[in-house]
Amino acid sequence: MYEHLETAENRDSLKRVVVDPVSRVEGHGKVTLLLDADNKVQQARLHIVEFRGFERFIQGRPYWELPVLVQRLCGICPVSHHLAAAKAIDQLVGIDPENLPVSADKLRRLLHFGQVLQSHALHFFHLSSPDLLFGFESDISKRSVIAVLAEYPEIGVQGVKLRKYGQEVIRMVSGKRIHGTGAIAGGMNKSLSKAERDYLLEDIDQMITWAEGSVALIKKVHCSNLPYYDEFATIRTNYLGLTKPDGALELYHGGIRAKNEHGETLMDHIDYCKYNDYIHEEVRSWTYMKFPYLLSLGQEQGWYRVGPLARVNNCDYIDTPLAEAARVEFKAHSSEAMVHSTLAFHWARLIEVLHCAESIKELLNDPDIMGHDLVAQGEKRYEGIGVIEAPRGTLFHHYQVDENDIVTKANLIVSTTSNNMAMNESVRQVAAEYLSGRELTEPLLNNLEVAIRAYDPCLSCATHAVGKMPLQLELVDAEGKLIDKLIKHGDGQIERDNA
Amino acid sequence: MPKPVLLFGYGNLSRGDDALGPLLLEYAETHCDLDDIEILTDFQLQIEHALDLENRRLVLFVDASVACVNAFDFAVLEPARDKSYTTHAMSPAAVLDVYQSIKKQTPPPCFLLSIKAEKFELGDGLSANAETNLVEACSFAGRLLSNPELDFWLKQVNAAESCLLT
Numbered sequence: 179m180y181e182h183l184e185t186a187e188n189r190d191s192l193k194r195v196v197v198d199p200v201s202r203v204e205g206h207g208k209v210t211l212l213l214d215a216d217n218k219v220q221q222a223r224l225h226i227v228e229f230r231g232f233e234r235f236i237q238g239r240p241y242w243e244l245p246v247l248v249q250r251l252c253g254i255c256p257v258s259h260h261l262a263a264a265k266a267i268d269q270l271v272g273i274d275p276e277n278l279p280v281s282a283d284k285l286r287r288l289l290h291f292g293q294v295l296q297s298h299a300l301h302f303f304h305l306s307s308p309d310l311l312f313g314f315e316s317d318i319s320k321r322s323v324i325a326v327l328a329e330y331p332e333i334g335v336q337g338v339k340l341r342k343y344g345q346e347v348i349r350m351v352s353g354k355r356i357h358g359t360g361a362i363a364g365g366m367n368k369s370l371s372k373a374e375r376d377y378l379l380e381d382i383d384q385m386i387t388w389a390e391g392s393v394a395l396i397k398k399v400h401c402s403n404l405p406y407y408d409e410f411a412t413i414r415t416n417y418l419g420l421t422k423p424d425g426a427l428e429l430y431h432g433g434i435r436a437k438n439e440h441g442e443t444l445m446d447h448i449d450y451c452k453y454n455d456y457i458h459e460e461v462r463s464w465t466y467m468k469f470p471y472l473l474s475l476g477q478e479q480g481w482y483r484v485g486p487l488a489r490v491n492n493c494d495y496i497d498t499p500l501a502e503a504a505r506v507e508f509k510a511h512s513s514e515a516m517v518h519s520t521l522a523f524h525w526a527r528l529i530e531v532l533h534c535a536e537s538i539k540e541l542l543n544d545p546d547i548m549g550h551d552l553v554a555q556g557e558k559r560y561e562g563i564g565v566i567e568a569p570r571g572t573l574f575h576h577y578q579v580d581e582n583d584i585v586t587k588a589n590l591i592v593s594t595t596s597n598n599m600a601m602n603e604s605v606r607q608v609a610a611e612y613l614s615g616r617e618l619t620e621p622l623l624n625n626l627e628v629a630i631r632a633y634d635p636c637l638s639c640a641t642h643a644v645g646k647m648p649l650q651l652e653l654v655d656a657e658g659k660l661i662d663k664l665i666k667h668g669d670g671q672i673e674r675d676n677a
Numbered sequence: 678m679p680k681p682v683l684l685f686g687y688g689n690l691s692r693g694d695d696a697l698g699p700l701l702l703e704y705a706e707t708h709c710d711l712d713d714i715e716i717l718t719d720f721q722l723q724i725e726h727a728l729d730l731e732n733r734r735l736v737l738f739v740d741a742s743v744a745c746v747n748a749f750d751f752a753v754l755e756p757a758r759d760k761s762y763t764t765h766a767m768s769p770a771a772v773l774d775v776y777q778s779i780k781k782q783t784p785p786p787c788f789l790l791s792i793k794a795e796k797f798e799l800g801d802g803l804s805a806n807a808e809t810n811l812v813e814a815c816s817f818a819g820r821l822l823s824n825p826e827l828d829f830w831l832k833q834v835n836a837a838e839s840c841l842l843t
Contacts, residue, residue, distance in 0.1 A: 235691070235800040250691035251799070253720030296725075304724055323724060324758055327778040335779055342725040 209626050211609055222609040224602045224630065225465055236588040241267050241562075241579050245361050248575070254636050257293035257348055258568035261286055262575040264361035265431070265564030269451075270579055271363045272556020275431050281549030282365035287430045288541045289351040289360055290566070294429060295385075295534040296344025297569035298486070298527045301634045302392065303337020306524055310399050314621070314628045333395065336388045340531070343385050347538060350374040365553035375542055382539045386500070389532040393504045396525045401511065408512070409611075411520035411604040411629035414439040416472065416481070417488035418596070420567050423447065425494030427501075427533065429567040435492050436472060436482060441515030444472065450565035453574060459591070469599050470591060481599035484571025485633065486526035491516045498540070501533035520604050523632040568593050570634050594635045604629040679732050680715040682825045684818075686739035687719050693801035694794030697741040697811055700803070701792070704815040709822045722767045727776035735825055736787040738769040739818070741807070745793035749814040751837045754787040786827050788834070790818060 212221040232251060239247060244263040249256035264286070268278060275283075304323045309316075311330060327334035350370060352360030360366055370378075400407045416439065420432035433447035434456070448456060459468040460477050471480035482488070491509075496502040508525055509517065517526075541547055564575045571593030578587040608629045684705055686698030699718050706716060717729060722738075730736055738754070756777045757770035767775075769789055776784045792814045795804045803811065821830060 232799075247691070250689050250720075253689060256720070300723065322758070324774060324778055327775070331778075338724050338727065338775070338779060341723070342728050345725055 209605060209623075209630075211613070219609040219613055222602075222606045223465070224598075224605045225467075232590050233588045236577070237585050239585050240583050241270050241577065241585055242363055242583070244577070244585070246359055252636060255293065255297055255568050255570070257289060257352075258566055258573055259575070260352075261290055261293075261361055261430070262564040262566045262568070262573050263577075264363070265566065266562035266575045266577050267363040268564070269562035270559055270577070270583075272559055273364045273554050277554055277556065279365055279549075279551045279554055281369055281546045282361075282552050282554075284541055284544060284546045285351055285366045285369060285552075286361055288370075288538060288547060289348060290430050291534040291537045291541070292344045292347025292351065294344075294569050295389075295531055295538070296341045296348070297634075298531045298534075299337055299340035299344060301569075302396070302524060302527060302531075303333065303340070305634075306631055307333065307337070309624075309628050309631070310396070310524065314625050316621070333392075336391070340385060340388055340392075343381055344534075347378060350378055362553065364555050367552070369549055369552060370547045372548060375548060378538070379542050382535065382542060386532070386535045386539065389528070389535040390500060392528045393525075393532050396528050397504075397507065397511075400519075400521065400525055404511075407521045408519045410625075411608050411632065412518050413520065413600060413603045413607060414516075414518045415483045415600055415603075416444065416475070417491050417516065418472075418482040418484055419489045419492050419572055420450070420565065421446075421493050422497075427489055427493040427496045427505075427530075429489075429530075429534075431566070434565075434572075437492055437516065439516060439518065441491075444474065450574070451563045453563070453565070453576075453591075457591070459595075465598075467598050468595055470596050471599075482596065483600045484593050484596040485523065485569075486530050487517065487520075487523045488571065489567060490526040490529055496529070496533055498533050498536035500536055501529050504529045504532055520629060520632045523634070527634070570594060570636055571596055592636070594633070597633050597635065601630055601633050601635060604632070680713050681732075681734035682714040682822070683717060683729060683733045683736045684714055684739070684822065685717045685719075685726070685729070685736065687721055688741050689720050691800060693796040693798050694741050694804055694807040695797050696803060697792040697794055697807060697814070698739040700811055701739045701790075701815055701818055704811075705818065705822060708815075708819055713825065714822060722769060722772050724767065724772070724775050726767075726772050727779055730773070730776050730784050730787070731780070733785040735827060735830065736785055737790060737818070737821065737830075738787065739790045739792070739814075740769070741794035741797075742791035743794055745791050745810075747837075748793055748810040749817060750789075750791045750793075751817070751834055752789050752791075753831070753834055754789050756784060786830070788821075788830055790814060790821075 210221075210223050210225065211219055214220050235251070236244065236247065244267055245260050248259040248263045251259050265275065268275070303326070307326050308322055311326060311333075323334060323337070326337075353368065360368070416436055418434065418436040420428045421435045422428045422432050425435075434450050434453065435446045435448075436444040438444055445456060456473055457470055458473050459470045461468055469477070469481060471477050472482060473480065490505055493505075496505050508522070508529060511517070512519075560580070561578050562576075566573050572591075573593055574589070574591040576589040577585050580586050605626055608625050612625050613623075684702065686700075686702040688695040688698040690696045690699050702716050702718055705711070705714070719726070742750070754769050754773055756774035757768070758774055769787065773784045773787055792807070793810045794807055796807075817833075821833065824830075
């Protein structure tokens with residue numbers, strides 16, 4: 179591991195390089211490197227602008243507003259927040275998951291599969307495929323979906339249409355692509371009509387075919403340079419996520435399972451309502467973002483990864499045939515019990531796309547999604563916890579309400595927070611293995627971004643008015659004097675400004 | 678077949694002035710004849726929105742902008758590859774470029790109504806200035822939507838540019 183690069187001993191004598199912002203991730207991220215006189219990396223850190231203000235945003239609101247309100251926390255995965263909040267407020271009206279009406283449960287799952295499909299499709303085809311198809315140090319003009327559309331038009335168009343299909347699933351189930359009110363306390367507010375079901379069925383076979391093709395593509399890309407892909411930014415970690423009671427991959431509801439780097443089970447079938455007994459969050463002085471860890475292993479050894487790589491690693495099998503076949507191939511490619519390659523996040527992500535597409539077809543052919551028994555009601559409770567596997571990993575929503583149904587306390591652990599330590603470790607690995615001792619160039623620094631992007635971090639929330647600054651790299655000497663500056667303009671032009 | 682005119686306002690209702698785009702849509706829903714106008718909203722623009730431009734005669738994007746010179750700006754959009762390609766949120770010009778790449782044809786005439794914005798904090802309402810700007814922008818958008826003709830919209834762009842020059 180590379181913990182020794184978290185804090186350098188002689189920081190005042192080192193040069194500082196700042197990569198700000200990290201592009202193609204949501205929101206703001208900044209990488210700082212401290213270099214010695216020989217350009218050897220002595221310290222590497224990923225700084226993330228945390229989701230501050232979540233609790234203030236939610237507290238004081240009546241609980242029934244939450245499924246709609248929390249969608250506005252994140253423009254990238256609003257449905258995940260919507261469903262996590264809905265699961266939490268189910269408990270506030272006395273409904274546990276097993277008591278949710280069957281139709282409501284299946285409609286929520288359909289909604290969630292649509293969300294994961296479109297989110298993963300966007301990440302792979304739009305944000306990551308340029309790096310994977312053209313190379314991490316390729317010309318910057320090629321690092322966009324437009325270059326993919328030009329040189330691999332079929333892949334580019336498939337990406338757009340997979341994304342669109344996922345959005346259509348969301349629109350049909352919740353009424354709108356965003357701001358939908360599909361899930362409510364104790365159930366759903368509408369079922370799918372036959373016309374809506376038939377509309378979605380029209381294209382689902384095509385989506386499955388394209389998803390299969392995308393898995394074949396990433397496998398080919400990954401295996402074409404196996405040693406590199408298996409080592410780049412790779413770290414050996416614990417993994418955490420939900421699974422079904424029989425150990426199958428689960429995205430909507432299940433127990434918490436954690437495995438260590440050797441594939442040994444650390445915990446299994448844990449009721450997520452007791453997450454506080456197993457997971458704590460550490461605060462570090464240099465960042466606002468917390469570092470979650472497994473209490474049983476402690477702060478130093480207990481951090482873990484979440485998201486597609488964790489889920490596909492952790493599960494015993496996938497209950498849709500094509501995705502299961504893909505999972506078996508994925509696991510077989512590694513000589514270890516767990517696949518630790520950070521770039522394998524992409525492969526695992528596309529296996530999940532295939533699973534989502536297969537699951538959507540299965541649900542669309544299930545008459546329960548057109549059922550009308552949609553809402554259940556029980557005895558009021560004062561605390562509710564909802565956990566879901568969002569596209570980026572396990573997402574926790576925890577609320578307490580008073581006698582007037584007003585939220586008095588809210589706690590959210592978002593997926594990117596769980597991957598915080600792992601992203602820092604991957605940055606340090608790349609810094610140590612690929613940058614140290616070399617002249618810093620934009621393509622080299624893109625390697626750092628590639629490592630971060632593999633996690634698909636969601637660094638900020640839904641406003642689109644931020645996060646559009648050009649990339650700027652500054653080299654500062656030990657006296658704080660700017661000695662070099664590299665600017666990546668919006669049009670891809672690189673400007674070197676020797677101060 | 679989609680309606681010939683698309684009104685697409687984007688932004689987050691819970692992030693202060695970022696709500697300007699969606700709020701203008703609310704105005705249009707209550708004040709405009711929408712027989713030929715489809716209203717669409719999202720948090721931000723992405724690649725799949727290129728497909729929403731298909732078979733349109735006119736498209737109006739509405740967005741909050743800190744770069745606005747006036748209370749609102751009105752401009753013609755052209756396809757462009759800009760820096761937004763590398764983010765989760767694309768510019769309307771980049772969406773037009775994706776359309777061109779996918780469809781292999783020129784996108785329909787598209788315009789951008791930018792409303793001057795200041796603050797974007799989570800949980801905040803509109804700033805006082807943004808409220809004033811929204812009223813002016815709604816009035817202007819109302820005129821556009823009651824005259825959904827390319828020539829009329831182009832004249833409004835020219836008029837706005839003349840104002841800037843004088």
